[in-house]
Amino acid sequence: MKLTLRDFSQKGDLAAPAQASRAVAPRDSRPTIVVGLGTCGIAAGGQEVYDAVVAELKKRGLDADLVSVGCIGMCEQEVLVDVVLKGAPRVTYARVTPDMVARIIDDHVVGGKPVQEWIAGTIADEFAPYRDVAFYQKQKRIVLRNCGIIDPGRIEEYLDRDGYRGLAKVLSAMKPAEVIDEVKKSGLRGRGGAGFSTGQKWEFAAKAAGDKKFIICNADEGDPGAFMDRSVLEGDPHAVIEGMAIGAYAIGADEGYIYCRAEYPLAIKRLNMAIAQATERGLLGRDILGRGFNFELHVKEGAGAFVCGEETALMASIEGERGMPRSRPPFPANRGLWGRPTNINNVETWANVPQIVLNGSSWYAAIGTEKSKGTKVFALTGRIKNTGLAEVPMGITLREIIYDVGGGIKDDKEFKAVQIGGPSGGCIPAKLMDTPVDYESLAATGAIMGSGGLVVVDETTCMVDFNKFFLNFTQSESCGKCTPCREGTKRMYEIVTRITEGQGTMEDLEKLEELAQMVKETSLCGLGQTAPNPVLTTLRYFRDEYIAHIVDKRCPAHVCKALIKFRIDPDKCKACLICKRSCPQQAISGDKKVVHLIDQAKCTQCGTCEQVCPFGAVIRE
Amino acid sequence: MPEKEVHENGPVFDPTPLEAILEKSRGAKGALIPILQQTQDAYGYLPRPAVARIAKFLKVPESKVYGVATFYAQFHLHPRGRNIVRVCLGTACHVRGGEAILGAVADELKVSPGETTPDLRFTLERVACLGACGLSPAMMVNDTTYGRLTKKRVAEVLKKYQ
Incomplete structure (x- = not known):
């Protein structure tokens, strides 16, 4: 049925601000069960959970309003299942697997008692969800106001x-x-x-x-x-x-x-x-x-x-x-x-x-800073505790995003840098974490606001290798129309690759910088004009890592394969044979009760031994 | 052009699905890419005779169709597997071990990225980002995305596809 203007004006004066109710309630007399089925939710097994809900409801002869929604932002906690009962806040369960569904239905949907130990958060006000979860406390949701709340398949x-x-x-x-x-x-x-x-x-x-x-x-x-x-x-x-x-x-x-x-x-x-x-x-x-x-x-x-x-x-x-x-x-x-x-x-x-x-x-215009108004949505990823999607007011500092919203660094490693703006953006070092998020302040660091990718890296990421990753991306995605981008990104990639292999010279650094500047200034479109940003920012803030690769032939983060060695710590080795059996090069010697040893001449630094060792005895140096 | 022709490495080319696609696209603006997409959906790749037929239909040189088909990563000129495995090597997956997952899939299928298994069961590809960064490392098999992968989970997922 086609709507008319009257359908809207009947609900209140169109000139007045937002009218929608913010209260949480089931859609009808039945309890509502919500399953997060965005790409993240599905990737974490959301469809299986959804099917389990259907099966468990059927088994009990229960009638519930089963709704699938998009992403609410807590990717780390997927699969998310919410239960909404009349007169109670919307309760969200995290990391739900199919075998948890029966208990959620029995205890909560039927019994009215939420399963406390699985709860990730609650929503009392739909426009300000999860006041009880740190991830959401500094968020302001304008763009994401409906994401994860409404069923995107129902226009109503x-x-x-x-x-x-x-x-x-x-x-x-x-x-x-x-x-x-x-x-x-x-x-x-x-x-x-x-x-x-x-x-x-x-x-x-x-x-x-x-x-x-x-x-x-x-x-x-x-x-x-x-x-x-x-x-x-x-x-x-x-x-x-x-x-x-x-x-x-x-x-x-x-x-x-x-x-x-x-x-x-x-x-x-x-x-x-x-x-x-x-x-x-x-x-x-x-x-x-x-x-x-x-x-x-x-x-x-x-x-x-x-x-x-x-x-x-x-x-x-x-x-x-x-x-x-x-x-x-x-x-x-x-x-x-x-x-x-x-x-x-x-x-x-x-x-x-x-x-x-x-x-x-x-x-x-009341939200944000003088020149950057409103909010920005960021995709928080990488070595951060709460990966996910967050919408924050402009002017918030990077530190607040990473520590207050993102919960800090995973495994309590040392925070090194944040890469903002993707392959067009730059790496901002830990010491600049009080930079406010607005277009001008981010540009001053050499990065850009970009579209909102925010990748956190810690001490285990090599900045030279990281830069190589972006250059590999841009050189393969360059369309080839203009020479500076087509040739420049490729040559920069070659120079950086050389450095990660321990073949670089100090002269390479100058060449790289000159080339980056040239590509930035003379490329036809945004791809080429911004592709040098990761190069220029890593050279600006992490030059010492480049120099370590070139002069000391050392990769400080122990990532670049040509510059690292795997060694077995004899004090930690339990001589269990697992690494020896897994080594694709048969480079590991030793026997039962004989401490294992890696033959450096045969080792290809594939890292398999490190992954399989149950005792953490394999070390990189 | 003969009714049916055998393409190198490919099955016999049956023009029926293509003709239906072309008929639907008659008069549409900017039709080349959608036609190529639908053709690839129908045949799994872009057979040589199809490229020639599309060029004739749109009244453009074959070289132009070829130019567009080779510009975009999505189009393929050779037969591909029944299932397409795309391992994500985006930034977030890179930082959380995407390369190791690619290695695990390659070991499991015994092909390198870009290759197809001899039984045409799988084609393995690398992809720059699936946008499932929150659940990295991730991969996509056909239209389904899988996250939080480990070597063990890779093997389990692949088993589901024949």
């Missing part, structure tokens, strides 16, 4: 939480120019990494001459170590769709594309489902809400090329061409998709828009 749940109210508001009472002005005043900047003013970008496209205009959502989240956009698309696809519809109205577009990478099959499925539901309700398509506004939305699946995250390459890919960037100007706002004025923003940017429209620019 999005509608119940002020969904499409922002769209109804602009269509009923705002001129396109007023919408742009509101977004401009909010201070929202592009969340894809570059941080350009979203309102300004819209204004360019709105002012561009042309009767046909396009709007695009960049969901080609290619940075290794980043999954913010995936979670939003899987957990709350309607927020992105609504944001795009508002943007289309503002710039005068009637057609849009969501370009999503093919590695996210679940996100694509949920988007297509959401678009079909929104179209059915008259929230997409022709004459939306009876206001004469038309907007048609398509999903385009990427085909596996990192460079397609660059806007001109992305458009070439939608057109069915090789995804190669072109020089700008002309900018997409004037000549974009099929030569028409086009506005591109990324997933997180779009998901902010409905909330800004609904609550007003001054509400949004």
